[in-house]
Amino acid sequence: MDTLETRWKQFSAKKTAYLAYAKPLEQKVHSFLSFRPEAATAGAGPLAGLPFAVKDNIAVKDFPLTCGSKMLESLNSPYTATGVARLEAAGATVIGKTNLDEFGMGSSNEQSAFGATHNPWDVSRVAGGSSGGSAAAVAAGLVPFALGTDTGGSVRQPASFCGVYGLKPTYGTVSRYGMTAYASSLEVMGIASKSLELTRKVYDLMKGRDEHDQTSLDPEPGNTRQVKTIAVLDGLTDLEPAVEKAYQATLKTLRDLGYTLLPVHLGTLDYAVAAYYTIATAEASANLARFNGIRYGLRPVYAENPEDLIRKSRTAGFGDEVKTRIMLGTYVLRSGFQDQYYTKAQKVRTAIRNELQTVFDRADLLLTPTFPTRAFAHGDKSMTPYQQKLADKFTVTANLTGVPALSFPAAVEDGLPVGMQFTAPAFEEARLFEAAARFATVVGVPDCPGTSLDWSK
Amino acid sequence: MYQTHVGLEIHIHLNTESKVFCGCKAHFGDEPNTNVCPVCMGYPGVLPVLNEHALELAYIVSRALNCELSKRTLFDRKNYFYPDMPKNYQITQFHEPVGQHGTIEFALPDGSVKKVRIHDVHLEEDAGKMIHAGDMTLLDYNRAGYSLLEVVTEPDLNSGEEAEAFLHAFQRVVRYLGVSDGNMEEGSMKCDTNVSINTVGAGLGTKVEIKNLNSSRFVKKSIEYETRRQATVLEGGNKVSQETRLWNENRDVTETMRTKEGGLDYRYFPEPDLPPFVPDAAFLKRIEVAQVELPLARKLRLAREFGLTREQADFVTDHRFTAEFFERAAQLTGGVPHAAGVAIANWLMGDVQKELNHFSLTLEASPLTADRLAQLQKLLDSGRIHSKIAKTLLVAVFEEDKEPEALLKEKGLEALTTEDQLAPIVEGVFAAHPAVVEAVKAGDARQKGFLVGQVMKATGGRAAPDLVNALLAKRLG
Amino acid sequence: MDIQELETTAALAQIELGQGDLQKLGDAVSQMLDNFRKMNELDTTGLEPTTHALVKDNRVRPDSVEPSHLADALVERSPELEDRFLVIPNVL
Numbered sequence A: 001m002d003t004l005e006t007r008w009k010q011f012s013a014k015k016t017a018y019l020a021y022a023k024p025l026e027q028k029v030h031s032f033l034s035f036r037p038e039a040a041t042a043g044a045g046p047l048a049g050l051p052f053a054v055k056d057n058i059a060v061k062d063f064p065l066t067c068g069s070k071m072l073e074s075l076n077s078p079y080t081a082t083g084v085a086r087l088e089a090a091g092a093t094v095i096g097k098t099n100l101d102e103f104g105m106g107s108s109n110e111q112s113a114f115g116a117t118h119n120p121w122d123v124s125r126v127a128g129g130s131s132g133g134s135a136a137a138v139a140a141g142l143v144p145f146a147l148g149t150d151t152g153g154s155v156r157q158p159a160s161f162c163g164v165y166g167l168k169p170t171y172g173t174v175s176r177y178g179m180t181a182y183a184s185s186l187e188v189m190g191i192a193s194k195s196l197e198l199t200r201k202v203y204d205l206m207k208g209r210d211e212h213d214q215t216s217l218d219p220e221p222g223n224t225r226q227v228k229t230i231a232v233l234d235g236l237t238d239l240e241p242a243v244e245k246a247y248q249a250t251l252k253t254l255r256d257l258g259y260t261l262l263p264v265h266l267g268t269l270d271y272a273v274a275a276y277y278t279i280a281t282a283e284a285s286a287n288l289a290r291f292n293g294i295r296y297g298l299r300p301v302y303a304e305n306p307e308d309l310i311r312k313s314r315t316a317g318f319g320d321e322v323k324t325r326i327m328l329g330t331y332v333l334r335s336g337f338q339d340q341y342y343t344k345a346q347k348v349r350t351a352i353r354n355e356l357q358t359v360f361d362r363a364d365l366l367l368t369p370t371f372p373t374r375a376f377a378h379g380d381k382s383m384t385p386y387q388q389k390l391a392d393k394f395t396v397t398a399n400l401t402g403v404p405a406l407s408f409p410a411a412v413e414d415g416l417p418v419g420m421q422f423t424a425p426a427f428e429e430a431r432l433f434e435a436a437a438r439f440a441t442v443v444g445v446p447d448c449p450g451t452s453l454d455w456s457k
Numbered sequence B: 001m002y003q004t005h006v007g008l009e010i011h012i013h014l015n016t017e018s019k020v021f022c023g024c025k026a027h028f029g030d031e032p033n034t035n036v037c038p039v040c041m042g043y044p045g046v047l048p049v050l051n052e053h054a055l056e057l058a059y060i061v062s063r064a065l066n067c068e069l070s071k072r073t074l075f076d077r078k079n080y081f082y083p084d085m086p087k088n089y090q091i092t093q094f095h096e097p098v099g100q101h102g103t104i105e106f107a108l109p110d111g112s113v114k115k116v117r118i119h120d121v122h123l124e125e126d127a128g129k130m131i132h133a134g135d136m137t138l139l140d141y142n143r144a145g146y147s148l149l150e151v152v153t154e155p156d157l158n159s160g161e162e163a164e165a166f167l168h169a170f171q172r173v174v175r176y177l178g179v180s181d182g183n184m185e186e187g188s189m190k191c192d193t194n195v196s197i198n199t200v201g202a203g204l205g206t207k208v209e210i211k212n213l214n215s216s217r218f219v220k221k222s223i224e225y226e227t228r229r230q231a232t233v234l235e236g237g238n239k240v241s242q243e244t245r246l247w248n249e250n251r252d253v254t255e256t257m258r259t260k261e262g263g264l265d266y267r268y269f270p271e272p273d274l275p276p277f278v279p280d281a282a283f284l285k286r287i288e289v290a291q292v293e294l295p296l297a298r299k300l301r302l303a304r305e306f307g308l309t310r311e312q313a314d315f316v317t318d319h320r321f322t323a324e325f326f327e328r329a330a331q332l333t334g335g336v337p338h339a340a341g342v343a344i345a346n347w348l349m350g351d352v353q354k355e356l357n358h359f360s361l362t363l364e365a366s367p368l369t370a371d372r373l374a375q376l377q378k379l380l381d382s383g384r385i386h387s388k389i390a391k392t393l394l395v396a397v398f399e400e401d402k403e404p405e406a407l408l409k410e411k412g413l414e415a416l417t418t419e420d421q422l423a424p425i426v427e428g429v430f431a432a433h434p435a436v437v438e439a440v441k442a443g444d445a446r447q448k449g450f451l452v453g454q455v456m457k458a459t460g461g462r463a464a465p466d467l468v469n470a471l472l473a474k475r476l477g
Numbered sequence C: 001m002d003i004q005e006l007e008t009t010a011a012l013a014q015i016e017l018g019q020g021d022l023q024k025l026g027d028a029v030s031q032m033l034d035n036f037r038k039m040n041e042l043d044t045t046g047l048e049p050t051t052h053a054l055v056k057d058n059r060v061r062p063d064s065v066e067p068s069h070l071a072d073a074l075v076e077r078s079p080e081l082e083d084r085f086l087v088i089p090n091v092l
Helices: A003-008 A011-029 A082-089 A132-139 A156-162 A196-206 A241-256 A267-290 A306-317 A320-333 A339-362 A385-394 A396-401 A429-442 B052-064 B160-177 B216-235 B281-289 B295-306 B310-317 B320-333 B337-359 B370-381 B387-400 B404-411 B419-432 B434-441 B446-458 B465-476 C003-012 C019-041 C071-076
Strands: A032-035 A051-055 A093-098 A122-126 A145-150 A165-168 A188-193 A229-233 A260-264 A365-369 A405-413 A416-423 B002-013 B076-079 B089-092 B099-107 B113-125 B129-133 B136-140 B147-153 B189-199 B208-213 B243-248 B253-259 C085-089
Touching: A003 A196, A011 A132, A032 A132, A051 A132, A082 A093, A082 A196, A093 A132, A132 A145, A132 A156, A132 A188, A145 A165, A145 A196, A156 A165, A156 A188, A156 A405, A156 A416, A165 A196, A165 A429, A188 A196, A196 A429, A229 A339, A241 A260, A241 A365, A241 A405, A241 A416, A241 A429, A260 A339, A267 A320, A267 A339, A267 A385, A267 A396, A267 B076, A267 C019, A306 C085, A320 A339, A320 C003, A320 C019, A339 A365, A339 A396, A339 C019, A365 A429, A385 A396, A385 C019, A405 A429, A416 A429, B002 B160, B002 B216, B052 B099, B052 B113, B052 B147, B052 B160, B052 B281, B089 B113, B099 B160, B099 B295, B160 B189, B160 B216, B160 B295, B189 B216, B208 B216, B208 B253, B216 B243, B216 B253, B295 B310, B295 B320, B295 B337, B310 B320, B310 B337, B320 B337, B320 B370, B337 B370, B337 B387, B370 B387, B370 B404, B387 B404, B419 B434, B419 B446, B419 B465, B434 B446, B434 B465, B446 B465, C003 C019
Parallel strands: A051 A093, A051 A145, A229 A260, A229 A365, B208 B243
Antiparallel strands: A032 A093, A145 A188, A165 A188, A165 A405, A365 A416, A405 A416, B002 B147, B002 B189, B076 B089, B099 B113, B113 B147, B129 B136, B136 C085, B189 B208, B243 B253
């Protein structure tokens, strides 16, 4: 058990001190949409007494489930997600629901209907997204770990922006039951934490087949081979200089640690973002159809007939980014366009899988930056929603192919953290942990300034 | 001269305990919104979990309809908004349905056999129920998520009468298979039709879909109406427009619901929440084991083996239980199959049916078993009872739930068939009615019946009539 | 994407678009579609579409009733009720 975990185990006994620490920080960062540390109890089990935060698109009974949307502002969840329930059974307690881009659609947290989360390293900057609240809460030391959802990089990118670990497990190894669906075939619940060991522990407790999710899987026993060869991309361009610098430093460190770096060319990577957004929006257009103001959610004051009710509810309940993606997804599935877009994207997905497989035939891991930039400023005109989507190019591949990936803190450049990403073959989470742990033995990335665990003393 | 082409889309509720994608009870008539959970109410974060039995029943029907069975069946999302559909998409099968390219034979009212091709058989979920009440619509989601099987035929039917006969035949098939109640009035079977007409030999015409058909009679009437309507359109030199129409049962007409232009684009795509299902050998074995002799085959075989008329064969094969009852009773009766078969069929259509009606019972629930009916027929065949006593015994079986043999002994109803038994009784009647005897001897044959009646009365009807007549003749000289 | 297509798509998605939205969302959608069309550069001849990321074995559940005991909680969450029925306006 590392020091972080030991300190946090005292949480429920030292709530007053915790609240004195947490409240002013949270006011600055706005990582939570609901925050109830007072109610936390000391449980029993391997995570006894540990508080944690859950992204607000994951169901926790009797907590709100807003999904960052006006549509669900009033909804309390009647049930708990399997992943959360497994952690609760291990003794951990949910103390709040974290902010996110509406329904997970965004890379900045600025698409939250309830105001953006600010990066604890520099509150003028974004925390990333869509699990920005979870990453920020962890970075600010408000929780030892937090759950997010990763559809196209939504755990890893904010983890990179906030200087913490962000794990996207193999598709299906963590149940999706209770995770509000955005793109069902791409997403999985993920974990953000400053502790790699705790990340692994939480993953181990959450993973495994769930009878409520027929796409869930028991992880196959990984082959125990040690990581020796790490693939790196040939001709990597368009990185922000600070990220480029951190990337080069990471390569050097890995080489110094004795890893063989194998340059590879991934030709299909150029089409990953297009394929990803085609599939994600197509699935989203159906997944978000259930929100119509009839059974729960935003109901217009007056409606003439059922169709009027549904339309008014959706028009008032969804923000622009969500509407754009629903429109896009509806369009790419329409008859006459489906073959050209949706089906084509599913074939591109196959091509990407095949090409990635050839990489893993020769290498144990793939290293890339997590995102081409560090945390950008709120309202940065060069980072339009379109630019943000294009920048998902390093993260979406893991979602399209189902394989696991981990963003790890690799450097701090000009006061802002930079994350790098390991991607492994399916079910080989162990390789991610192994290589990231070795990297951390030689590169120590500091905690966010102004945060500490001192309240526990 | 025009020819009518009709295809059917038949939906049946499958007999499952729970819904198709969640563990809620699949049951009608409960308080509104009681058999619901986050899954069938379309809450955020929930996922469908496929009911294996529903899938198995879908394969059983597909196999019975001679379909090619899917080796890797897949679900799809059909996208459209409707208040009774919680997710605003229906989980159905589009790309890889359970069964495709099947055929089914059925008998037309004139007894001839017709073959209809099956386009596909697929499993899907039902929607909730909407009740319109003034300016409100009330929603009940108890039915949302019921397992629904859709069977789509090719347009091989050529009249309303054929469609009605087909529906009845299909209903018998699903009941024989035990997969559904197939009851249109109670809503466990629904049918939409597509109707087109064209000059004979010119192929299909422009297809019109008809919905809101709540009975097989409406199916027949709506096709007949639609045939006339389309003929009038064509004769007026106009084109039939491709559209969906609703049957108005109050006015006996079809009315436009939506035209092709305003048609829906369902944007089908594979359901990512449900992995494909690949039936293994054990699963396919279960599908084979569940197959039964279908009603038409059974009817033709029973008619042949037991010499039944079409009417008799139709009657005994209408329900699987009756058919099995019949066959067993006829076999147990023994003797010449044709004689036994006709006798058992007559029992079932006549006195047995009468008693079932009288006691408001189904054959299945009644105390009469195939074995008991065969016993009764064997008693008759052996002459130990005659037909009147047999009817008395049948009623006794219904009233007392005992074996006919036992009842026969208990009530002393066995026929008196020997001279030793009857001669003394005849003597007694002669002694009691000397005047009548004299009259008969003098040639008044009409009075002879009186004497027979007296013997019968004295024996409680058990005297064998032939022997009584013989004894009287002998005694009268 | 032209206005007509945009409106048809919005109608299918049950979203109302005002004049400003048509322009703004229309541009955003068109920009992404342009990006999607780049996929045509990649030859995918002979490739099957991937519809499920990782598939192992058949997944089914037995046909047994498992009540959620949440029916009341779900009914209560509806914005408008009449007894246990959920209420919406009628089609008039």
